[in-house]
Amino acid sequence: MTSYDALLLVSFGGPEGPQEVIPFLENVTRGRNIPRQRLEQVAEHYYLFGGVSPINRHCRELKAAIEADLAAHGIDLPVYWGNRNWTPYLADTVRQMAADGVRRAAAFVTSAYSGYSSRGQYADDIARARAEVPGAPEIDKLRTYYNHPGFVEPFVEATHAALDRLPAELRDGAHVAFTAHSVPLDQPGRERYAAELADIAAVVAERAAPGHDRALVYQSRSGPPTQPWLEPDIGDHLRKLHAAGTRAVVVVPIGFVSDHMEVKYDLDVEAAELAAELGLAFERAATPGTHPRYVAMVRELLLERTAGPDAPRPALGTLGPHPDDCTAGCCRGRS
Ligand SMILES: CC1=C(CCC(=O)O)c2cc3nc(cc4[nH]c(cc5[nH]c(cc1n2)c(C)c5CCC(=O)O)c(CCC(=O)O)c4C)C(CCC(=O)O)=C3C
Numbered sequence: 001m002t003s004y005d006a007l008l009l010v011s012f013g014g015p016e017g018p019q020e021v022i023p024f025l026e027n028v029t030r031g032r033n034i035p036r037q038r039l040e041q042v043a044e045h046y047y048l049f050g051g052v053s054p055i056n057r058h059c060r061e062l063k064a065a066i067e068a069d070l071a072a073h074g075i076d077l078p079v080y081w082g083n084r085n086w087t088p089y090l091a092d093t094v095r096q097m098a099a100d101g102v103r104r105a106a107a108f109v110t111s112a113y114s115g116y117s118s119r120g121q122y123a124d125d126i127a128r129a130r131a132e133v134p135g136a137p138e139i140d141k142l143r144t145y146y147n148h149p150g151f152v153e154p155f156v157e158a159t160h161a162a163l164d165r166l167p168a169e170l171r172d173g174a175h176v177a178f179t180a181h182s183v184p185l186d187q188p189g190r191e192r193y194a195a196e197l198a199d200i201a202a203v204v205a206e207r208a209a210p211g212h213d214r215a216l217v218y219q220s221r222s223g224p225p226t227q228p229w230l231e232p233d234i235g236d237h238l239r240k241l242h243a244a245g246t247r248a249v250v251v252v253p254i255g256f257v258s259d260h261m262e263v264k265y266d267l268d269v270e271a272a273e274l275a276a277e278l279g280l281a282f283e284r285a286a287t288p289g290t291h292p293r294y295v296a297m298v299r300e301l302l303l304e305r306t307a308g309p310d311a312p313r314p315a316l317g318t319l320g321p322h323p324d325d326c327t328a329g330c331c332r333g334r335s
């Protein structure tokens with residue numbers, strides 16, 4: 001049915017108890033220019049949730065949903081899961097795959113956009129894991145999917161739902177703020193990343209909130225204050241909206257695939273508290289998570305890749321389907 005003998009879910013990883021938080025954060029920031037003070041601040045975000053990131057639960061749920069969807073469509077393919085920063089580590093999963101006799105796997109990464117943090121670094125992770133494991137399977141990364149209908153449609157639905165949760169009298173005047181993880185301005189691929197975000201935010205806005213005022217903003221910046229990152233920051237944006245007389249805002253975390261810590265803390269705690277202080281009505285739209293349309297997309301990406309280069313590659317917005325193989329320019333810069 002497919003030319004692959006396994007599907008590999010590749011994700012970020014997260015701590016599952018208080019004692020895992022600092023070692024996890026050290027893994028994430030190793031070799032990066034992140035001040036220790038920022039690390040300790042972020043640790044507090046995790047402690048607020050008992051030291052447990054929601055992301056591993058999301059991955060288990062997504063894996064189970066993909067398995068059920070594949071089975072329901074008569075596709076008999078084992079699904080594996082490995083992370084960049086925490087157990088199950090990618091290299092251990094790849095070792096298990098080799099032991100199970102997997103020769104060729106397709107990889108689905110829980111990150112939808114181009115750019116080094118989103119794609120390039122995962123490609124490096126996969127290459128490194130394969131290099132560690134004798135007899136490692138070949139692993140093809142499925143294409144970048146930020147503009148696939150299976151990613152976009154759940155956001156359209158979620159934006160509608162968030163608007164509907166606002167008090168009726170504030171709904172028509174609500175501002176829609178699309179947010180994504182900021183990255184340093186010198187990060188390879190950040191122009192492409194920002195262009196993809198803007199392009200697909202426009203599609204969601206036109207479908208779910210036509211006529212509403214909107215913006216693309218960024219969140220969760222780290223790094224030293226002297227280093228420029230993508231802006232505007234969501235906090236500054238909320239203050240500006242308030243000053244301009246806006247009374248309600250819907251925040252759509254278009255840059256993320258699940259309600260992990262950057263969503264649960266940076267939006268649901270930090271941004272929501274700021275909005276409350278300002279007296280802005282605030283609703284946050286859901287991320288795709290295990291939305292059946294999103295889960296079906298994983299199968300569709302697998303099947304289109306199996307069918308070859310002539311199979312249709314659905315894509316919304318203006319940028320077209322991303323090539324199956326990332327070109328150097330999209331995730332690593334042109335150097
Ligand atoms: C673009 C992007 C995405 C979106 C694409 C995608 O979804 O992959 C993303 C996702 C995520 N980021 C996450 C967590 C963290 N990211 C950090 C640090 C950083 N992120 C960056 C970028 C991104 N990050 C960057 C440029 C840094 C600086 C260090 C570096 O250059 O690498 C740090 C260190 C502390 C801090 O500095 O904040 C943490 C803890 C989690 C897991 C959350 C959970 O546990 O539920 C997820 C899904």
Ligand SMILES: [Fe+2]
Nearest residue numbers: 117181220262
């Ligand atoms: Fe991050």
